Amino acid sequence: MSTSLTGRRPTDRELALEFPFFGSDHDAFRARIRARIVESVLPRAEAWEEQHGIPADAWKELGAAGLLDVGHTGEDFLRSAVLLEELGSTGYAGIRASIGVHAYMALSYVLLFGTPEQQAAHVPAAHRGERITALAISETGAGSDLRGLRTYAAPSGSDAAAGFVLDGHKSYVANGMGAGLLVVLARTRRPAPDAGAEHGLTGASMLLVDADSPGITRRPQPMLGWRAADITEITFDGVEVPADALLGRRDRALMQVMRALDFERLVAGLLAVGGVRHTLRLLDEHVRARRVKGVPLASHQSVRHRLGELYGEFDMVRRYAFHAAWLHSKGRLDTCTASVLKLRSTELALAAAQVCAQYHGAQGYLEGSAVARLHRDATAGTIAAGASELMRDMIFEAS
Known part of the structure; x- marks a missing residue:
């Protein structure tokens, strides 16, 4: 919104020139993204607000439009910076939050800490919009301060390869009703009785959980704003999670x-x-x-x-x-x-x-x-x- 010496506001291209790491390819990418947002997002944005979420067929269209598959690291992330700013400028924060959680925030755990097998199983489908990801981290008593984390994944047997049994409750999960994959924060080791609140996330792990697993109950949790973000509360009741769903090393979630x-x-x-x-x-x-x-x-x-x-x-x-x-x-x-x-x-x-x-x-x-x-x-x-x-x-x- 700055003005030049002539009193005229600079164009996006002129603004981009002020950042030496942006070039003509980023300008072209911005133009393509704007066109795709105009075509794929804005005509249905009001309907998604009223429906409190992005429908499954629309997710696939977003994937086909290239809005879900831009790099997380290196030079590719500069294109993501352009994409994220353009998503933000739609004026629909619920939609931008939903896409941001799916394509970046939740998926980053898989890309950062997942095995090659886990990444192959989940990332391509997420990029195509065929399987939506959600972060199941916050709880009613554990939001900004996760020391009150109560969700627990108990070993399902004495053998380390036996997996876990997951119990607990998560709140404020964006994409919760439509998600196929949940990235879940849970304790995998009980804190010592005398540890008090200072145990933090000691003994907690990240798990990749199939959202359609038996024992999972999902309920819409409508908020005042972000209506298209599909905010959900999720209950886990004896959910069986295989050992290969552990994301990274056990007890290292912090x-x-x-x-x-x-x-x-x-x-x-x-x-x-x-x-x-x-x-x-x-x-x-x-x-x-x-x-x-x-x-x-x-x-x-x-x-x-x-x-x-x-x-x-x-x-x-x-x-x-x-x-x-x-x-x-x-x-x-x-x-x-x-x-x-x-x-x-x-x-x-x-x-x-x-x-x-x-x-x-x-x-x-x-x-x-x-x-x-x-x-x-x-x-x-x-x-x-x-x-x-x-x-x-x-x-x-x-x-």
Whole structure:
């Protein structure tokens, strides 16, 4: 949203030139992604909101359109950064969250820690949109603080190859009803009775669980926002999980979650940057067109100054987001950078949505309006993948 010396806003190409790691191939990729989103996502976005999820046939179309198969690492991730920003700029945070969880956040565990056999069994189908992935980590008493984790995968026999029996309950699972694969965090070793709350994730593991296994019950868990994200609560009651469903080493979930969360917050930040871009575009168009007492809202100094602040912060956050994406492409993303991006981008998205609603007046408070959707969705971004308060703690600890 910055302006040049001529007063004209720079094009996407001009903005891209400010990042030396973006080139003409990224411009072409952005154009293709925008066209595919216009064709495959936007015409049905409202229906997916009303249905509280993306239907199975639509997932396959998203896969065929190339929206689910872009790299997680190296130079390929710079293309993912473009894709994630464009998904964010659709204005439908539930859809962007659903795709982000499936194609990046949940699948990252398989790509980071899965065996070649596990990756072959799950990744191609996920890229094609034939089998949707979901993260079953949070519980009612264990969200940002996972020390209260209660889901337990007991050994099903004395033989290590016998597998596990899974019991517990998960909440706030995006893609939960439509998922075929659940990436589940569970304790695989009971903490000592005197360990107290400080045992953290000691003795916890990640499991790949078939969502259609006997003993699994799934119920929709509708939220105020993110309505297309298919938020679900899941109960595991004596679910048999084979030994080869263990993801990585047993009892080592702490290190896995810490590594994956940095990537998850990078993805969430890039999606939020796209969301801010969409909100500011909508807001800019409104204040220039809306007339009060015969003059546009944009002619009032207080309005211009508030939007100027938002535009300036957006420029800074967007540059930081692409810098973070570049760091990840080089294998150098750190917890502090990921946390700063997640905090600042989602908080900016909320601030922009609040201003957008305020300046639209009663029109922006109408049920079903795009402005009302942006406002209710923006709050969720400051909670999911680590609440803003947790991000501030992590930034402080890392500084």
